[in-house]
Amino acid sequence: MKPFVSEGFSYGDKIVIQCPFCDLDYHKIIRVGTELDNEYGDEAEIYKGTSLVIERNTGERRSALRIDLQGECGHSWSLILQQHKGVIAIFARELKTSRK
Numbered sequence: 001m002k003p004f005v006s007e008g009f010s011y012g013d014k015i016v017i018q019c020p021f022c023d024l025d026y027h028k029i030i031r032v033g034t035e036l037d038n039e040y041g042d043e044a045e046i047y048k049g050t051s052l053v054i055e056r057n058t059g060e061r062r063s064a065l066r067i068d069l070q071g072e073c074g075h076s077w078s079l080i081l082q083q084h085k086g087v088i089a090i091f092a093r094e095l096k097t098s099r100k
């Protein structure tokens, strides 16, 4: 999957995300939740401010913050902040509800 930080579009000093499939910059947020693994997630917790819990076999001990996005291009994907020990990885994953 391609990077999801736009290099061609700027919004002041902010980073703009782009679709990891087709590079389009325009999205809407469709849901936010905590993603956790019930099998391996012995240190998993529901993040404050999120009420939606998405159970997924991530193989991670700790929870992830997940933001589901829908692009005007028709692609749907998740922006995930996954805690792993002391670091937080940021990555994208396709949502299976994608129209393309």
Ligand SMILES: [Zn+2]
Residues within 6 Å of the ligand: 019, 020, 021, 022, 023, 024, 071, 073, 074, 075
């Ligand atoms: Zn797209």
